[in-house]
């Protein structure tokens with residue numbers, strides 16, 4: 001099973017089909033808001049029919065009843081992973097899980113993971129804009145413990161918090177880490193970044209990689225390079 005989840009941050013079905021045509025075998029991809037808002041949820045079926053595994057990243061964050069209803073319908077799409085914002089709280093995360101179980105197709109309940117602090121958030125922004133004092137890692141571990149208590153399968157965090165989360169929540173609790181950059185890449189809007197090699201060292205289960213692959217000269221070659229670094 002691949003360790004690299006490619007973020008399909010495109011705005012049309014044509015770009016997705018063209019990008020995925022480079023891959024002869026199923027890979028793990030992430031469908032997020034850019035693609036969903038451009039193509040609707042039909043794009044999930046298109047990508048699923050091509051045989052790829054799907055992390056549907058819509059980051060639900062609302063009152064528990066609304067999230068439960070939303071997740072029930074997302075589960076019907078047969079995706080592999082979905083997510084919520086941990087900031088929505090334990091009751092909301094429990095409701096997400098209940099909704100997924102109710103909507104599960106063919107006995108397969110999609111995994112649900114919680115976004116802790118976005119990898120584009122710095123300590124300064126967390127302290128001064130979001131009003132959360134202390135170190136990012138402490139907030140992230142607290143959110144991970146909340147997600148575990150709610151029965152979720154893991155979290156989205158930066159590579160820098162993955163080991164502490166495994167220690168607090170156990171080895172089976174998934175850590176899915178975006179903010180991945182090769183040493184030569186520009187950081188762009190990300191703040192808490194790391195290389196694939198460091199992600200492997202820190203025991204991350206999956207890395208989420210967008211622009212380093214999709215904007216590279218040879219995306220397939222870059223994907224293979226990154227995937228090999230995670231082995």
Ligand SMILES: O=C(O)c1cc(=O)[nH]c(=O)n1[C@@H]1O[C@H](COP(=O)(O)O)[C@@H](O)[C@H]1O
Pocket residue numbers: 007009030032057083115117118119120156157178179180188190208209210211212
């Ligand atoms: O939930 C996510 O996937 C996510 C959480 C987070 O904290 N940071 C983050 O970058 N992401 C997503 O991961 C991808 C990272 O893209 P690149 O920065 O281009 O590699 C984007 O699709 C983001 O939406």
